[in-house]
Amino acid sequence: MEGHSRATDAAASGGANQGTDHDHGFRKGKKRVKPGREGWKRKGKRPALLSDRAWTCAEEDHCETPLAAFRDLRPALRSVAKLCHKDCAKVRIYDPFYCEGSMKDHMNSLGFSNVYNENEDFYERVRTETVPPYDVLVSNPPFSGNHVEGILRFAVKSRRPFALLLPDFVCRKVYFQEIVAGGTPIALIAPTEPYRFWAPGRADKGIRGRAIVPKAHGLEFGCVWVCCFWSFQKKVIRWWRKGERSESFCKLYTSANDLPQTSTTKKRGNPRQRAKARKRMALAASKG
Ligand SMILES: C[S@@+](CC[C@H](N)C(=O)[O-])C[C@H]1O[C@@H](n2cnc3c(N)ncnc32)[C@H](O)[C@@H]1O
Secondary structure, eight states, rough: OOBOOOOOGGGGGTTOOOGGGTTTTTTEEEEEEEETTTTTTTTGGGSSSOOOOOOOOOOGGOBOOHHHHHHHHHHHHHHHHHTTTTTTTSSSSSOOOOOOSSHHHHHTTOOOOOOOHHHHHHHHHTTTTTTOOEEEEOOOOOOOOTHHHHHHHHHHHHHHHHEEEEGGGGGGGGGHHHHHHHTOOOOEEEESSSSOEEOBBBBTTOOOOEEEEOOHHHHHOOOEEEEEEEEEEEEEHHHHTTTGGGOOOOESSSSSSGGGOOOTTOOOOHHHHHHHHHHHHHHHHHTO
């Protein structure tokens, strides 16, 4: 699949984490915590060092999921835990893709303390058949190369509940349709504003950490939780709709066609329609 970059500076997106109500900002005591920043300054430090790794990948893939995204997913995870007859603290969550490990802190802060996210090569784990046991796969994979397609295939094959934070346009890809064809029930948990991720910077190269919104072909795009709960699907969705979702700022969709259209999810017309649209735009531009 085509690689997509998350490399965009915060300034381009209107300044780092400028808060709107929707941005999931919340109050801690009297102080407003900047949206998407919750947890980054915990214990008074930011993840600013890129840890040594056993793999190489695109620089822009090194970014961490904000707490807001996990908070949006929490109602669904709580339902899964309940259906597994486990406490949230006991349900085993596996995130195979490691950045600086802050996802673990975020999940812990939301009551999920049995989380596996270690500095180790996921593909080596698959190759040696030593993937740790888990109840739910929760991950934000790298968007470059074939990682998205690979983790989707892994997730569906495992037949265990999963929630993958992926670019919203992935659902329209041919490989996506092919992977979920044949009875993989999908639920899409989508925020109404794009999440901002935290790129931890590199002390050795003098690159500072910054908040980024992912981009593809120069356009910012949003990410959605692509979930599948298998036999729990109907109950998770029913409970979500009944009000379990209350703390989440997201909407849940059961079909990619229902996702709100954005510049990146919108279906492209056929070549003739695109040529016509280009002509229209050129004409409009020449008229000023
Ligand atoms: C978008 S980040 C997300 C990190 C984390 N899952 C989170 O949600 O905060 C994806 C990370 O996957 C890591 N990665 C790439 N290839 C990997 C591999 N083979 N095994 C484990 N992690 C890998 C990259 O270093 C990158 O930091």
